[in-house]
Amino acid sequence: MHSRISIVTVIAILLATGASVANPGGNGDADRDYTCGGSCHGDPALSTPSDGTVSVSVDSTIFSGTATAVHVTASGMSLSGNRLLGVFLLGSADGNGDHPEDHGWSIVQDPNGGSHNYVEVVVPSSGSVTMTWVMLAPQTLGTANLFVATHHGSNPNSNNWAYSGLTRGYTVDVQPVPENLPGFAFDWKPETRVTGDTSPTVIRTTNTTSVSVQWMLEGEWIPHEAEVSGEGDEWHAQIPATIGDTRIQYQVTTSNGEFSITQPWLTVATQPAPFDGDIWDARLQGLALALLVTAFLLSLQARLSPWEGGPAPDMTLEVEAETAPPEPPGLEPKGPGEEVAYLARLVKYDEHPGVLWDPVEEEWVDDPDFGGDE
Amino acid sequence: MFGAATFHAAMAEIVVGSMVLASLCAIGCSVGSIFPNILGGRLSSERMMLTMDKASIAGASLGLAFIPIAALSGSFAADNTVNNALLYNKFVYTGLAAGFWAAFVIGRIRLGPRLWEHRSLSVLQGATATMAILMTTMASSIGGKLVRGESLFDIMPIWLPSDSATVLNPIVSIVLLLVGTGSLFAVFKLGPKAERIEAD
Numbered sequence: 001m002h003s004r005i006s007i008v009t010v011i012a013i014l015l016a017t018g019a020s021v022a023n024p025g026g027n028g029d030a031d032r033d034y035t036c037g038g039s040c041h042g043d044p045a046l047s048t049p050s051d052g053t054v055s056v057s058v059d060s061t062i063f064s065g066t067a068t069a070v071h072v073t074a075s076g077m078s079l080s081g082n083r084l085l086g087v088f089l090l091g092s093a094d095g096n097g098d099h100p101e102d103h104g105w106s107i108v109q110d111p112n113g114g115s116h117n118y119v120e121v122v123v124p125s126s127g128s129v130t131m132t133w134v135m136l137a138p139q140t141l142g143t144a145n146l147f148v149a150t151h152h153g154s155n156p157n158s159n160n161w162a163y164s165g166l167t168r169g170y171t172v173d174v175q176p177v178p179e180n181l182p183g184f185a186f187d188w189k190p191e192t193r194v195t196g197d198t199s200p201t202v203i204r205t206t207n208t209t210s211v212s213v214q215w216m217l218e219g220e221w222i223p224h225e226a227e228v229s230g231e232g233d234e235w236h237a238q239i240p241a242t243i244g245d246t247r248i249q250y251q252v253t254t255s256n257g258e259f260s261i262t263q264p265w266l267t268v269a270t271q272p273a274p275f276d277g278d279i280w281d282a283r284l285q286g287l288a289l290a291l292l293v294t295a296f297l298l299s300l301q302a303r304l305s306p307w308e309g310g311p312a313p314d315m316t317l318e319v320e321a322e323t324a325p326p327e328p329p330g331l332e333p334k335g336p337g338e339e340v341a342y343l344a345r346l347v348k349y350d351e352h353p354g355v356l357w358d359p360v361e362e363e364w365v366d367d368p369d370f371g372g373d374e
Numbered sequence: 375m376f377g378a379a380t381f382h383a384a385m386a387e388i389v390v391g392s393m394v395l396a397s398l399c400a401i402g403c404s405v406g407s408i409f410p411n412i413l414g415g416r417l418s419s420e421r422m423m424l425t426m427d428k429a430s431i432a433g434a435s436l437g438l439a440f441i442p443i444a445a446l447s448g449s450f451a452a453d454n455t456v457n458n459a460l461l462y463n464k465f466v467y468t469g470l471a472a473g474f475w476a477a478f479v480i481g482r483i484r485l486g487p488r489l490w491e492h493r494s495l496s497v498l499q500g501a502t503a504t505m506a507i508l509m510t511t512m513a514s515s516i517g518g519k520l521v522r523g524e525s526l527f528d529i530m531p532i533w534l535p536s537d538s539a540t541v542l543n544p545i546v547s548i549v550l551l552l553v554g555t556g557s558l559f560a561v562f563k564l565g566p567k568a569e570r571i572e573a574d
Contacts, residue, residue, distance in 0.1 A: 025523010082524075277541035279449065279456045279465075284547035286445075286469025291554025293473030294480070297502055298561045301481040304494045305571065 026084050029110065032118040033098040034090050034149060034166075050165030052077025056148050058170055062137045063177040067108060067184050069264035070135055072148050075128035078163060080153030083123045088149040089133050090117065093166055100146065104138025108189055113269030115189050134264045136186055137174050145169035182208040182254035182261055185233060192269040196243060200229075200236035201250070201268065208254045213237040215250040218267075226250065242270040343368070378450035379521075385444035389437045390514050393475070396433030397507035399426040400478065404500025407490045427487045430503070431479065437510075438475045441468065448517070459539035460516050466539070467513040474506030486570040495571075512536065 091103030111131035185204040214223035346356035406418035515525035
């Protein structure tokens with residue numbers, strides 16, 4: 001019975017590892033070609049087409065070098081236990097050189113506040129998630145394509161498959177920008193702020209004589225006006241600090257008297273304050289704790305174990321026995337052999353019940369079998 | 375050649391594997407001595423206790439010897455930088471694990487195999503081994519969190535604090551280090567001498 005339980009337990013533990021796949025915790029946001037999706041996950045034995053639906057919303061015509069928003073909505077896919085979804089925004093699906101920037105685009109901001117073409121998001125319980133990339137259109141005129149690829153898992157996932165999906169190419173017609181159109185500088189990317197930082201957000205522009213900024217918390221409907229200062233091509237907008245998990249969105253309107261362009265909504269990218277410990281702090285602290293714990297436990301062991309100089313055990317009875325004065329002569333306690341010899345010499349007479357005759361001491365003594373002691 | 379991360383993984387496996395054996399056997403010894411009738415007395419039989427005692431001291435000694443190697447290789451694998459609380463806590467938990475295991479091994483060597491016959495010492499050794507394996511698994515689970523983003527602790531009800539770290543000022547750490555060293559000196563040289571427990 002016990003061996004059966006042991007075998008079942010071992011098998012259960014081994015089977016439990018099957019729920020784990022290559023990178024269940026994701027790989028983090030990064031700049032990636034479609035190669036990542038086409039190499040490991042391209043093997044038909046390791047992957048299967050995604051069962052989700054991906055839709056992409058992007059203006060079909062945009063001016064070169066101007067900002068545009070690319071909205072990607074993924075829904076209906078199976079997900080692993082941590083509900084992680086990896087999404088690529090690509091300029092092609094060749095396997096290399098697929099990053100949008102290889103095709104002339106510039107990513108101003110990704111859905112997580114960075115500027116990567118691959119992001120990982122946790123899909124809410126609704127099963128649908130919308131992500132927005134804010135991009136600057138290529139400087140080269142003509143048509144440009146955008147593809148979206150997705151990676152996700154499934155729960156349960158008995159085959160350990162990676163689920164991957166790839167959309168069709170969404171064609172964007174890049175038109176020549178009207179002369180003197182105000183907008184973001186092509187190489188500008190929003191700065192990442194540390195949580196609690198109230199320093200102004202720097203915005204760099206081209207062909208712009210004035211800038212206005214509106215901001216609102218994610219989920220709010222009515223935006224607030226931000227104070228903006230600056231001139232030329234660099235502007236400073238006073239947007240409140242982000243605290244905790246709150247996300248602040250802001251929208252920049254660039255104007256020059258001739259045009260006024262409302263740019264796509266951006267997110268204030270925030271990151272936790274940098275960690276203030278270093279490796280020597282960690283080593284010292286670890287070593288100090290090791291020594292303290294060892295010393296404490298060793299002293300406890302010494303306290304609980306028999307040790308020289310410790311509290312002496314209670315030996316009162318033994319000491320009293322050793323130091324007691326000797327019994328008077330004739331009253332010394334008899335040993336077991338003496339007792340037997342003493343009883344053997346006693347003579348019993350029927351006419352004197354209850355007593356025995358001691359011929360040595362020449363006296364009558366009580367018969368112990370009769371109930372008397374002596 | 376192979377990377378520091380690969381070497382670290384191998385060393386960590388040796389540490390965790392031998393420590394698991396050591397802690398299971400130590401807890402077995404402790405339980406067997408406190409509840410002699412458990413499992414029909416088979417756990418507390420002399421042969422079983424002797425086997426578990428030897429396995430626990432062997433596993434703990436092996437693991438303890440490999441902890442510094444695992445810690446150093448892990449440090450190299452992280453490019454000798456600590457830039458987040460998880461990594462910092464990995465060092466702290468490694469230090470705590472080393473402390474508990476060192477106390478376990480030293481105590482067992484000083485007091486001898488008959489320490490399990492003393493109820494209070496048996497409880498202390500069992501508790502030390504439990505804490506030691508908890509610290510060891512926390513340190514190794516943080517490694518899983520860092521590399522793979524998941525850990526077995528994710529599905530367990532126990533998860534000690536690791537997402538935020540208490541970073542002590544180096545001066546405070548040095549003072550604690552000196553206090554620890556002084557305490558060890560006091561325990562070994564000035565305090566009561568723990569004697570090897572012999573048969574009655």
